Amino acid sequence: MIEVIGIRFQQVGQIYYYAPEKEMYALNDKVIVALQDIRCIGTVVTPVQQMDRQDLPHEVKTIIRRANSQDLAQEATNAEDAIGALQIAKGKVRDRRLPMKLINAAYTLERNKLIFSFTAEGRIDFRELVKDLANVFHTRIELRQIGVRDEAKLLGGIGPCGRKLCCATFLGDFIPVSIKMAKDQGLSLNPTKISGLCGRLMCCLKYENEEYEQAKKEMPDRGKEVETPDGKGRVVGLDLLSRVVKVRLHDRQTAVEYGYEELVTK
Template identity: 60%
Template sequence: MVEVVGVRFRSAGHIYYFSSNNEEYAYNEKVLVETQQSKQLGQVAIPNQELDPKDVPDELKPIIKKASFEDIAKEVKNQADAEAAKSVAKAKINEHELEMKLIHVEYAFDRSKMIFQFTADGRIDFRGLVKDLAAIFKTRIELRQIGVRDEAKLLGGIGPCGRQLCCSTFLGDFIPVSIKMAKDQNLSLNQTKISGLCGRLMCCLKYENDIYEEAKRELPDYGTEMLTPEGRGRVIGLNLLDRVLKIKLYGKDVTIDYDYDELKEFAEKQEAAKAASGKKEEANG
């Protein structure tokens, strides 16, 4: 087993594992680490824990140290300078007439590079922009094109539910979401009603999906004939989450809602009674 510590570099960001180097780290504690590209100040998301070697990166880097007051002050200055750099970069983007939207700017902890994240509809030739930014900020410049979901995660906001966006508050990684999930949950397929601020399908469609899939496997489909205490009928409606069937009774102009588990138990008792009656008739015969 290998002792590791999980570290995040931004709120609700992806968790990266580092070697604890035989030190104890507390949740939310600031630490200085070395990534593949530069030194970064991160926050402990998962304190010391042991993992199987196959579940950790091949080149597991150690945490350099716990962040000092000076390190934290430097990070605060980096963030302030990066925010100030955003207006300069936007002016240069306009100067080069580039069809791109600048979303976020950040410095590496050691200021060895600056990262500019942007969205755009297609590929952008930003070579001239990079040269200008490098001349202004005197460091290595990296431009990253991101998607609309990443934009929402970075900027945050309020979702249709009235709460802060899941992706910007607690979802470390995006989860695959499909239109089939909305169909299984009997939701309106109106794109505006099942999409988040990013314009993509809402991440929360995934949260209850496993329950819906399990219920869909267990419950009878539309049109299935069912035996009820009021007689036989066929399924004309399903409430997968509550496991309730809406059944239209044969020969009657009435529909009744039944709890599936209770209806299943009733049918089993009827079958058992029928089987017992058959055995009794055989014995008497």
């Protein structure tokens, strides 16, 4: 077991674990750490905790130090300059007529690298673009191709539910979502109804999926013959979350609703 602290480099993103050494850190403290051999400012998002080494990367780095006012001022300057850098880079992409969409730009703390994130349909040969950008910004340039879900996470927005996107507000990592989840929940399979702004299946399909799976195990299938307090009938509808079964009795035209515990399946 080893003592570690969880740190994020984005407001919502992956948590990286570092050893605090003997220093005490509180939630939301800003700290300087090394990420892929580059110094970055991160935010403490979990208190000191014991974790098994098997659940951590091979090498657990230590926190370098607490960020000071000068570091924070540099971070703010970098963020402001990155906005202008992104606009310039977009112009270079248009000049080169490259089929790519620049999403974000970010300077490392010490400005020894400028990182651009982009989306594209396939692989892009951006070697000449990198040369153009290096000549303008006089620092190392890195272009990272990201997916459409990552794009939504970076840009944010309002989902079909009217709330801010889950991925941009609290989801640290993307969760696997399948069309089977939508089927199990009785949702329309129209892509416009079950897709988020990214064009992929909505992450929230996962939230209640476990409850639907459990309900399906407990409740009878559609078309199943059942015994009700009012006689025999056939299941014609299900409300899985409420555990309510709609049954058409053999001697009635109108379906009747029952709690699943009232039924006996054949």
